[in-house]
Amino acid sequence: MSPTANEPRSADGRQYHIGVRPGEVAPLILLVGDPSRAQRVAAGYLESVGEPIAEREYVTYTGVYRGRAMTVMGTGMGAANTEIAIIELCQCFEDPTQIAMVRAGSSGALQPNIALGDLIVTQAAYRLEETSLSFVGAGYPAVAHPEATMALLWAAEELGASCHLGITATASSFYGAQGREVPGFAPRDPEIETTLARQGVANLEMEASTLMTLSTLRGFRAGAVCAAYANRADNTFISGADKPLAEKRCVEVGLRGLVRLAELAELRGDRPCWHPGVGLTGAS
Ligand SMILES: O=P(O)(O)O[C@H]1O[C@H](CO)[C@@H](O)[C@H]1O
Numbered sequence: 001m002s003p004t005a006n007e008p009r010s011a012d013g014r015q016y017h018i019g020v021r022p023g024e025v026a027p028l029i030l031l032v033g034d035p036s037r038a039q040r041v042a043a044g045y046l047e048s049v050g051e052p053i054a055e056r057e058y059v060t061y062t063g064v065y066r067g068r069a070m071t072v073m074g075t076g077m078g079a080a081n082t083e084i085a086i087i088e089l090c091q092c093f094e095d096p097t098q099i100a101m102v103r104a105g106s107s108g109a110l111q112p113n114i115a116l117g118d119l120i121v122t123q124a125a126y127r128l129e130e131t132s133l134s135f136v137g138a139g140y141p142a143v144a145h146p147e148a149t150m151a152l153l154w155a156a157e158e159l160g161a162s163c164h165l166g167i168t169a170t171a172s173s174f175y176g177a178q179g180r181e182v183p184g185f186a187p188r189d190p191e192i193e194t195t196l197a198r199q200g201v202a203n204l205e206m207e208a209s210t211l212m213t214l215s216t217l218r219g220f221r222a223g224a225v226c227a228a229y230a231n232r233a234d235n236t237f238i239s240g241a242d243k244p245l246a247e248k249r250c251v252e253v254g255l256r257g258l259v260r261l262a263e264l265a266e267l268r269g270d271r272p273c274w275h276p277g278v279g280l281t282g283a284s
């Protein structure tokens with residue numbers, strides 16, 4: 001198919017920004033912001049992993065995890081990058097509704113009971129970024145698919161991870177939009193993290209609401225699990241060996257959650273969503 005302005009791709013069918021073409025990506029997809037995290041996931045967890053496909057800041061690995069084809073993509077940071085990654089990944093599938101995507105990232109916890117290194121599974125995301133506004137209005141909810149939320153909580157419990165369930169706020173930047181006070185760069189709203197904390201928001205990051213808005217629009221299942229690298233309540237940031245440990249827990253929950261999502265789809269059959277009335281043996 002020739003490239004068009006709306007759907008740019010190379011002569012051999014590679015998506016313009018991510019460099020991937022149909023057949024090179026699995027329907028179970030782990031999205032991570034940090035391209036080096038994607039490399040660590042591929043090296044540490046995927047079998048039969050092929051050569052990475054790298055284009056701009058995007059890097060994509062496809063291999064096998066626990067017997068299932070699995071893709072991990074490093075998207076780079078932020079909503080705009082995430083929009084490109086998600087749309088171009090969907091273009092690689094005849095039926096994108098069969099995809100499941102999980103974001104495994106880092107975040108800043110807003111509640112004092114969330115310790116550094118703890119995981120937060122996103123129930124819904126507060127759309128503080130602007131990217132999703134180019135698709136839907138301000139009141140449109142960015143929700144994780146219920147199966148994704150359950151699969152991630154299930155995986156966290158199986159792996160013994162300290163895990164919270166809550167609302168994630170997705171900001172358009174790391175410093176100003178998250179109210180960080182750095183000398184010489186006063187944010188317009190330095191109270192944003194305390195306001196969000198009062199509203200019961202669990203954590204702040206930069207991608208989840210874009211993923212959840214676009215997944216609902218396109219009709220595929222998506223969820224997010226993030227490790228707390230910062231705690232904004234006591235102004236602490238993870239360091240030393242705790243950081244790789246938190247990343248490990250987070251990506252393991254993400255990968256295991258994707259496997260559970262595949263299993264839930266098999267159990268669900270034609271139902272709109274798996275629910276506890278559908279026994280784990282498949283009987284309803
Ligand atoms: O660790 P990742 O997945 O990159 O996620 C978080 O870390 C970056 C900021 O440091 C942003 O991308 C934010 O969402």
Ligand SMILES: O=c1cc[nH]c(=O)[nH]1
Pocket residue numbers: 106107108109174178204205206229230
């Ligand atoms: O505070 C944090 C930590 C990681 N990522 C974010 O976006 N914010």
